Amino acid sequence: MFIRFVVAVLMLLTGISVYAYFVGYRVDEDVSLLSVGMPTDTTxxxxxxxxxxxxxxxxGCHTVKGGPAYAGGRILRSEYGNFVSPNITPDRVTGIGNWTSDDFWRALHFGKAKDGRLLYPAFPYPNYTQISRADAEAMFAFLKTIPAISQKNQDHELRFPYNQRSLLVFWRAMYFKPAVFAEDKTKSPEWNRGAYLVQGLGHCSACHSQRNIFGANEGVNDLSGGELPQIQWYAPSLLHTNEAHLLNWTQNEAATLLKTGVNRKSVMSxxxxxxxxxxxxxLTDADISAIxxxxxxxPVTKADTISALDQALTVSDSSEQTKKQMMQQGAVLYRTHCMDCHGTEGESVASVYPALKxxxxxxxxxIATPLRIILAGGFAPATQLNPRPYSMPPFGPILSDSEVAILLSYIRNSWGNKAAFVTAAEVNHYRTVPMD
Ligand code: HEC
Ligand code: HEC
Ligand code: HEC
Structure with a gap:
């Protein structure tokens, strides 16, 4: 955190402030899109x-669980401290009741509040900036019709220097470029609609990307997977087929997963x-299908997250950082391949599969026994008392050495289990020794 502050100060000294000033200036003045006519049919x-x-x-962000819709107060935990979402109901004192549609547009498109405050990108305006003026207009019209709730906004609880709003001027200069979504004419209308929903409104990259030390990602197309550190979740890569690229599914399965949160093999949690x-x-079926x-x-990206780990995996005494990464990757692999039988907490499902916890x-x-079972499958003997045992399919053919090493390390160190991490070389050794 201190380093970040020092860098911010350095940026100031090295003249980025001048750049920031001009970008800030441009952001302020670019009001060309501000006023457009209202469509006539208000309903x-x-x-x-x-x-x-x-x-x-x-x-989702502007409503406390069980609380009044859009009245704010939801705590959003981050590595910089807690953000508290504001009230966006039409209450004139505590909400946005006295905002004009231009004010609202300025917030979504430029990340600025009515009173000129620069907004924190915890409000995903780096994505929302893509929203069209007409769509913003419609959302504003809707938000004016919801019940006005009088609920005072709470201050964020951020650590120094993140509590210094003025520093956002640098952040914006470096990482924020207001721009409405531009259609790619070489692509189908459906593709373009999907891109608009994913990059802009749906703000998928807000979670599905890794952030640098300034909390910025590579932009609205960065879907390479990222940690949500304060809540200990990992949003998998949508670019890699070994994580959650939608090519892992047929169109139909993908649509079912997005719309219902479950499909034949996967469940969103x-x-x-x-x-x-x-x-x-x-969302309508058409929009889900567009997404x-x-x-x-x-295009599928090669599984560089795994191969980057390959090197580290050659030593069993891996660094804490590597171990952390392995646990994240392991959680994804476990959810994909093992959870259905062995349970979300390794507790076994329907008590017919062995508990891993x-x-x-x-x-x-x-690691010989579990490793062999994972590679070659597990088949209990069929006996009189247990004539039709459940068996475990072999994963050797579908998982790489590093993936198996990551998975095994994960199940050896989850749900209270504790054991040494496993290397890809060890897995490879068992692959090459005969089974019996
Ligand atoms: C990921 C959480 C998140 C989502 C999603 C989100 N917001 Fe927010 N929003 C915030 C936070 C946090 C702030 C406060 C930012 C700040 O104080 O700088 C905020 C601020 C705002 C403000 C400024 C309010 C004020 O009083 O200054 C408006 C307007 C707003 N959001 C509208 C929206 C709309 C419309 C959407 C949906 C298109 C939306 N928000 C979605 C978290 C979110
Ligand atoms: C608030 C953070 C957040 C946002 C926003 C978000 N995701 Fe996710 N997503 C996650 C997390 C965490 C997971 C991992 C948990 C899981 O697999 O259910 C995940 C998992 C997924 C998966 C894999 C599910 C599976 O079971 O295979 C897909 C696909 C996905 N997200 C698509 C999207 C799309 C498309 C959007 C944008 C419309 C989006 N996500 C927005 C956090 C988010
Ligand atoms: C279709 C259901 C199914 C799936 C999917 C599955 N397992 Fe199994 N697993 C079983 C059964 C059944 C056994 C018991 C096999 C036996 O009796 O030899 C087992 C046994 C095991 C064992 C040995 C446990 C012990 O106490 O001996 C390990 C370790 C294991 N599984 C890990 C995994 C991992 C890791 C995955 C994901 C890659 C996975 N399993 C996926 C059904 C499954």
């Missing part, structure tokens, strides 16, 4: 606004379950 406009507000999941519950479930069309069309076989210094 339709409001309905459309309600739909778009759902697609942007404004509800934690923050993603909330995204589905508060937002994606309300999956767009995400499926993303508190399983002594997993915490021995020898």
């Amino acid at each position: 339709l406009l409001i309905r459309r606004g309600e739909y778009l507000t759902r697609a942007g999941n404004c509800f 934690g923050p993603m379950a909330e995204v589905v519950f508060d937002s994606l479930q309300y 999956s069309t767009y995400l499926q069309a993303i 508190a399983n002594p076989g997993l915490q021995m210094s020898s």
